[in-house]
Amino acid sequence: MSKNPSHFISDRRGAREASWGGEADWATGTAENVAVVDGVLVGQAPTQSRQISGDVELYNEGANEDNWRYGGTEGDPNTPLGGTLTKETDHLFADADPNPDGFNAVSWVYDDIIDFGGYREIVVESASQENEGFVAVVLSTKKYVDIEEFYRTGGSDDHSGPYPRKTETLDVSGVSNEYYVHLMARDNVISSDGYDDSRRSEGEFYYVGLNI
Known part of the structure; x- marks a missing residue:
């Protein structure tokens, strides 16, 4: 179970190179307890799991x-x-x-x-x-x-x-x-x-x- 708050980190391109073109740009970011739906960030509850997988x-x-x-x-x-x-x-x-x-x-x-x-x-x-x-x-x-x-x-x-x-x-x-x-x-x-x-x-x- 993730204990981190909901957040989204972009790919952090510099201001000169940055442009926001749509889904491809969302895909380069990192989401935690949040989803991208039709270009909008939507919060999600952390995944509840009692089985820790693997060693x-x-x-x-x-x-x-x-x-x-x-x-x-x-x-x-x-x-x-x-x-x-x-x-x-x-x-x-x-x-x-x-x-x-x-x-x-x-x-x-x-x-x-x-x-x-x-x-x-x-x-x-x-x-x-x-x-x-x-x-x-x-x-x-x-x-x-x-x-x-x-x-x-x-x-x-x-x-x-x-x-x-x-x-x-x-x-x-x-x-x-x-x-x-x-x-x-x-x-x-x-x-x-x-x-x-x-x-x-x-x-x-x-x-x-x-x-x-």
Whole structure:
């Protein structure tokens, strides 16, 4: 879906060379959310599409960062505990505030819901300097964190800890629903010994892509 306003850019010929002869001149311009009907510009609504076609980069070391938004806190979008979410030069950073009563997660969420029926895998490049909970890619039908499909990065389901920058391929071939993509860091400050403020997680996301 195009997020640009309606506009038309001509071929920008200089004043001495310019003349407006009709349809051929309209054809040399570039239209965005606008059509030319009988020599008149007519506004059009942006094309609505939930299926991003072909292999696509959702994020790549700063590229497409405007498509990522604050994704709320796990389970409760109204009273989030919060955390630190910053867009660094080459990565998206997420750090959940510790929750003495249980878990807390914060995420970046991709702005458009995506139909996963046409995709085979998610490729994610991430790292963590502090990971006693977990860092994950989460698919949710909501724009706040509500885990429906879960893909942990940097470790297995029974292991956590810091990990160096690495690229992982996550199989989503069995997913056929429409989901928002979340990049999540979730704390784990409640352990068998009780509350421990040092058991927290942060994630650094450098690349996210979808492959058909």
